Amino acid sequence: MATNFPQGFRWGTATAAHQVEGGNWNNDWWAWEHAPNTPCEEPSGDACDQLNRYDSDIALCAALGFDNYRFSIEWSRIEPEPGEFSMAALDHYRRVLASCHAHGIEPVVTFHHFTTPRWVAAEGGWHTASTVDRFLRFAEKSVNHLGDLIGTACTINEPNIVSFIGYQLAFFPPGVADDAQFEAANANFIDAHRRVVPILKGGPGDFPVGLTLSMADYQAVPEGDADAIKRRDHVRAVSEDQFLDIVGNDDFLGVQVYSRTRVGPNSVLGGEEGVPTLPMGYEFWPESLGACLRRAWDYTGGSVPLLVTENGIGTNDDSQRIDYVQRALEGVLACIADGIDVRGYTYWSLMDNFEWAFGYRPRFGIIEVDRETQRRTVKPSGEWLSGIVRANSLG
Numbered sequence: 006m007a008t009n010f011p012q013g014f015r016w017g018t019a020t021a022a023h024q025v026e027g028g029n030w031n032n033d034w035w036a037w038e039h040a041p042n043t044p045c046e047e048p049s050g051d052a053c054d055q056l057n058r059y060d061s062d063i064a065l066c067a068a069l070g071f072d073n074y075r076f077s078i079e080w081s082r083i084e085p086e087p088g089e090f091s092m093a094a095l096d097h098y099r100r101v102l103a104s105c106h107a108h109g110i111e112p113v114v115t116f117h118h119f120t121t122p123r124w125v126a127a128e129g130g131w132h133t134a135s136t137v138d139r140f141l142r143f144a145e146k147s148v149n150h151l152g153d154l155i156g157t158a159c160t161i162n163e164p165n166i167v168s169f170i171g172y173q174l175a176f177f178p179p180g181v182a183d184d185a186q187f188e189a190a191n192a193n194f195i196d197a198h199r200r201v202v203p204i205l206k207g208g209p210g211d212f213p214v215g216l217t218l219s220m221a222d223y224q225a226v227p228e229g230d231a232d233a234i235k236r237r238d239h240v241r242a243v244s245e246d247q248f249l250d251i252v253g254n255d256d257f258l259g260v261q262v263y264s265r266t267r268v269g270p271n272s273v274l275g276g277e278e279g280v281p282t283l284p285m286g287y288e289f290w291p292e293s294l295g296a297c298l299r300r301a302w303d304y305t306g307g308s309v310p311l312l313v314t315e316n317g318i319g320t321n322d323d324s325q326r327i328d329y330v331q332r333a334l335e336g337v338l339a340c341i342a343d344g345i346d347v348r349g350y351t352y353w354s355l356m357d358n359f360e361w362a363f364g365y366r367p368r369f370g371i372i373e374v375d376r377e378t379q380r381r382t383v384k385p386s387g388e389w390l391s392g393i394v395r396a397n398s399l400g
Contacts, residue, residue, distance in 0.1 A: 006338060007400030013373070015111075015349025016394040018066060018371065019119035019315060020055065021162065024081075025062075026357040027052035031081035032120040036360070037178040044176050046364035053358050056097075062106045065372060066355065069387060070394040073111035073156065075314060075351055076101070077118035080125075084143050088125055088397070095150040102154035105116035111156035113351075116144050116201070117178070118162040119361070130179050131167065131188035137197045144201050148208035155212045159259055159314065160201050163219040164194035165244050176362055180292075195251055202255065212258045217259030217314045220249050220301065221266040222293035234269035240268055249304050257348070258305065259314030262297045265290040280380050284319050284367045285360070291318075291329045295336025310346045313337065317353035319360065319367030326371075326386040334399055352390060356381060373397070 023029045028051065038048040055062055066074045082094040117140065121130060125139055148155070148224040172176040172187035187362050198216050205206050225233035252258045264287040267274040276282050282290040294316050301311055318329040330352065340347050359371035365376065371387030374380070393399060 006335070008338065008344060009398045010070065010338065011341060012397075013348075014397060015073055015230065015312070015351075016071050016397075017073035017075055017111075017113060017349060017351040018069075018071055018355040019113075019351050019353050020053075020077075020326055020355050020358060021120075022077045022079035023120045023359070024354075025047060025051070025053040025055040025076075025356065026079065027054045027056055029079055029081060029120065031078070031085055033123060033126040033178040034120045034285075037180065043175050043180060043362075045362045046141040046366060048364075049050075049359040051354055051379075055373050059101050059381065062355065063101075063104045063108050063110055064378065067108040069371075069383070069391040071110065072103055073113050074355070075113035075115065075159070077115035078147060078151070079120065080117065080140075080143050081120065081122040083147055084122060087139070088142075090146050095147065097322070098147075099151055099154065105156075106154065108248075111158040112154065114151070115159040115161065115162050116140075116147065116205075117160070117197075117350055119167060121178075123384045126179065130190075131193050132179075132189040134189075134196075134225065136199065137193050137266055140197050141201055141204060145204050148205050148210075151211035152205070152208035152212075155210050155214055157257075158214045159217045160198050160205070160214065161194060162217050164198070164216075165189070165248055165259060166219045169196060169244060173375070184325070191247060194200070199251060213256030215257035215259055215309075215312070216248065216252050217261055218301075219251075219261050220245055221262065221264060221327055221385060222290065222296040223266050223268055226267045226269050226274055230270060231291060233268060235259065235271075236270060237268040240266070240273065246304065247303065253305055253308040254328045255309055257312045258301060259312050260297055260301050261315035262294045262313070262354075263316070263318070264288050265293045265296075284321070285363055289318070289325070289329065291332035292336055295340055298337065298340045298345060298347055299343075302340070307346065310348050312348055313350045315351060315353040316368050319363075319369045321368055324382050326384075327389050330386070330390060331399070334393070338386045338399065341398040343347070346387070365377050 169189040354369040356372040361369040
């Protein structure tokens with residue numbers, strides 16, 4: 006198998022505002038972290054203080070050889086109360102974008118990455134149709150202020166995760182298990198994506214726009230069992246297919262993959278004996294990335310280019326991280342060799358950060374962050390990945 010990636014293949018790393026900025030007190034996640042009896046292991050607090058340290062973090066991206074950095078803008082900072090927009094916050098993100106350009110980094114901006122202002126949540130949240138209009142207003146105001154500096158735009162990060170974990174598992178806000186609200190949230194996310202694309206396209210700048218989707222390598226167990234296949238296909242339809250159905254006219258689909266999910270005839274199964282389980286509870290299965298890229302490509306009929314907008318591993322074993330990424334990238338190369346249009350790879354995450362309800366325990370970063378001093382230290386896996394990025398090759 007060839008070890009070289011195509012010329013122009015994009016290499017990036019990523020964060021999200023709430024996971025790294027610190028002090029995002031005005032959104033539903035901060036409220037969730039501090040509410041009694043939620044599953045959150047700890048609050049986000051100062052996070053990685055990237056609100057103040059963004060320029061040096063972007064410089065680290067450039068020093069490692071990455072050509073793009075994916076991050077999100079925080080809705081609750083930009084619109085702290087309904088219709089009240091903070092020019093200071095918009096100007097802050099404009100400085101972040103300008104820093105990217107100054108360091109030769111393309112800014113990849115996500116407009117919604119899990120967090121929603123408290124006032125939106127109080128008025129109903131994503132299971133309420135009015136939230137769509139509020140999100141569109143925020144996106145229009147933001148793109149009008151920032152669009153000329155945006156390199157690529159992601160509309161909504163993993164809407165299927167927000168709906169499933171928030172409205173079925175009650176592990177994310179709003180912390181309910183309600184089928185009707187779950188279905189309404191999915192419908193509203195789909196409506197929001199469809200309607201925000203032309204808004205982002207209509208602002209200043211000229212940049213590609215796409216959705217990022219959480220995908221898993223869903224495997225029927227036993228393989229070939231008709232009932233297991235039927236249940237697997239149902240799970241896929243709910244979690245992935247309704248979102249894959251809406252991306253055919255987009256500039257790209259962001260594919261985000263971490264592991265596989267085993268599905269039996271009657272239920273989703275746990276991990277397989279002998280396969281390592283990672284700190285967040287899922288299996289070490291780097292081959293899932295190639296499998297999901299193939300499925301996305303086949304399902305959409307090759308109508309939309311693919312970007313890996315998240316892939317990585319939360320582990321305290323940095324050699325395990327290298328093994329995971331090596332095998333995941335081998336899967337990407339195999340897809341490209343088979344004619345699948347995969348245009349880039351983004352490692353999650355730039356640095357160890359706040360991993361939602363799991364707190365700071367899972368370590369996804371290629372850069373270690375000292376929780377006391379905020380000192381950044383590039384891990385061996387970061388240096389290793391930097392070498393691949395610079396060579397544009399696994400060889």
